[in-house]
Amino acid sequence: MTILDKIVIRKKEEVAQAKQVVSVKQLESGLHFNRDPYVFKDFLLAPDRTGIVAEFKRRSPSKGIINDRVTVEEVTQAYAAAGASALSVLTDVDFFGGHADDLLAARAANRIPVLRKDFMIDEYQVLEAKALGADIILLIAAILTPAEIRNLSALAKNLGLNVLLEVHDQEELQRSICKDLDAIGVNNRNLADFTVNIQTSFELVEQIPDEFMKISESAISAVETIKDLKNAGFNGFLIGENFMKTTNPGQAMRDFATQLISV
Numbered sequence: 378m379t380i381l382d383k384i385v386i387r388k389k390e391e392v393a394q395a396k397q398v399v400s401v402k403q404l405e406s407g408l409h410f411n412r413d414p415y416v417f418k419d420f421l422l423a424p425d426r427t428g429i430v431a432e433f434k435r436r437s438p439s440k441g442i443i444n445d446r447v448t449v450e451e452v453t454q455a456y457a458a459a460g461a462s463a464l465s466v467l468t469d470v471d472f473f474g475g476h477a478d479d480l481l482a483a484r485a486a487n488r489i490p491v492l493r494k495d496f497m498i499d500e501y502q503v504l505e506a507k508a509l510g511a512d513i514i515l516l517i518a519a520i521l522t523p524a525e526i527r528n529l530s531a532l533a534k535n536l537g538l539n540v541l542l543e544v545h546d547q548e549e550l551q552r553s554i555c556k557d558l559d560a561i562g563v564n565n566r567n568l569a570d571f572t573v574n575i576q577t578s579f580e581l582v583e584q585i586p587d588e589f590m591k592i593s594e595s596a597i598s599a600v601e602t603i604k605d606l607k608n609a610g611f612n613g614f615l616i617g618e619n620f621m622k623t624t625n626p627g628q629a630m631r632d633f634a635t636q637l638i639s640v
């Protein structure tokens with residue numbers, strides 16, 4: 378069994394429990410339910426932003442604890458001030474040490490799009506994402522059928538949310554593309570065995586239709602890589618560990634963004 382299989386099994390239990398505690402009706406009366414989400418594309422393409430989707434990531438299955446000494450408010454505000462186009466906030470508790478409260482805190486502290494980074498398998502989680510104030514949801518092709526992707530993305534669109542589809546190879550991409558997606562992310566990390574290879578992005582970028590924003594995800598640690606990814610056609614760059622492993626992730630993002638201007 379891969380880590381992804383384990384995460385999905387746990388996620389099904391979590392969603393079933395959550396439905397017992399908070400009804401769909403209660404979600405729909407939630408704090409942020411009627412808020413208009415930010416448009417992801419506008420922030421990715423804004424000339425005064427970097428295209429970086431900066432992630433708040435306390436720990437991960439591949440690395441264990443990355444940083445448990447910083448707060449979501451201080452880090453995400455510093456990311457936004459340093460030119461992040463969007464924030465990625467992990468809400469998975471068991472495998473990433475995240476929490477729904479992290480998303481609420483990031484939302485309250487910032488005025489740029491926030492991605493709910495989780496393993497979405499049920500419509501309930503999409504409603505939750507909206508209630509928590511997310512602007513973007515992630516759909517991972519490796520854990521969803523094409524029909525599930527169509528249904529979850531259609532619901533997200535109805536709620537005004539942006540949809541980022543994550544793929545790892547050409548087969549996932551071709552079977553998963555549908556009309557309600559806004560962005561397609563190529564994950565350079567193989568979620569089954571944790572190996573990382575930035576070439577995955579370069580190999581897949583030309584297969585992604587131009588109507589979608591193109592995001593390269595994971596294992597990005599050099600400004601030169603961003604330059605190469607931009608030249609290859611990517612609009613966005615999801616970066617977590619490279620910033621979070623430092624004592625001051627916001628400053629690490631600022632230094633990175635400053636170097637980006639000169640490459």
Ligand SMILES: O=C(O)c1ccccc1NCC(=O)[C@H](O)[C@H](O)COP(=O)(O)O
Nearest residue numbers: 437438439568594595596615616617618
């Ligand atoms: O990061 C992991 O170990 C991981 C394991 C299993 C499923 C997902 C995982 N990560 C989620 C991500 O995609 C990354 O957090 C994100 O792309 C940022 O990656 P990085 O810059 O390498 O932290």
